[in-house]
């Protein structure tokens with residue numbers, strides 16, 4: 001093998017470019033405080049671990065659609081946690097975390113050259129990657145900007161990664177209406193929906209958003225953040241029954257199946273809200289320490305009303321801020337990872353242990 005790869009040109013993997021700053025931060029005598037990635041650090045609830053191992057001795061293939069119990073648990077959780085009633089369990093499909101779905105959705109929807117995928121101006125890098133993998137064209141939309149004609153897929157993400165911005169139900173409804181005007185599917189990435197602080201995010205499956213019809217709508221959910229299950233790879237997509245059944249058909253053919261133990265773990269996680277509340281509380285506590293420390297250190301924190309990040313700026317180039325923080329042993333992600341408009345912000349994650357957050361607060365002081 002020569003290592004040459006056919007296919008679309010993809011951007012460099014953003015985090016690779018942080019290596020020098022990471023090396024610098026690691027030289028701090030108190031060790032690095034890595035706030036550059038949103039990876040959970042807290043224990044997996046024992047009820048989820050028990051469910052995982054309870055089906056460890058099942059040698060047969062799992063179903064791509066997931067067990068009926070899993071899909072019922074997803075429907076019930078959407079009703080309990082977000083007030084979404086009447087979701088059809090057949091229109092729920094488990095995924096191996098949500099990143100693979102984000103990366104492959106344009107391809108699974110049959111998009112290709114000539115199709116436009118609209119993404120938020122500042123957004124999770126995989127929306128762009130997914131469009132490029134399909135050979136589609138990416139358009140970054142400013143806040144409230146409608147998608148152009150020819151758009152086949154619109155990504156929404158409230159609460160947003162990286163900004164923590166929350167769209168009101170009216171703003172979500174307007175975005176859905178604008179997408180429908182050009183005949184685009186709307187995929188709403190809702191992986192931070194359970195983690196809100198100063199605003200109340202809504203699902204695209206809320207009637208106040210969709211106006212009574214799920215046509216063309218997909219809600220993309222992840223258990224990585226709300227249940228600290230990033231290591232399990234656990235997510236699901238739900239919404240328009242026709243779209244979900246199309247995804248199911250393709251995923252059956254392609255072997256995109258959530259392992260049976262993870263299906264059992266997801267069923268337990270979606271049936272219990274206490275561990276989600278406890279996790280939310282941990283992040284709220286860390287945010288209550290880190291946010292004032294950043295403000296006192298001269299940062300301005302924009303949006304950040306929900307989700308796992310503080311979108312902070314010192315009014316200087318993002319890389320300069322990353323460098324300053326690295327000197328104090330703190331690693332943050334430059335806003336440029338999320339789009340050109342992020343060049344004066346850094347994204348600071350709340351996903352570190354209490355001890356590491358306390359270290360960051362002390363170093364900022």
Ligand SMILES: Cc1ncc(COP(=O)(O)O)c(C=O)c1O
Nearest residue numbers: 038097098099124161222224235
């Ligand atoms: C906006 C957004 N979507 C999707 C994901 C993917 O999460 P996972 O694949 O763990 O479900 C992330 C992870 O950070 C994210 O920030």
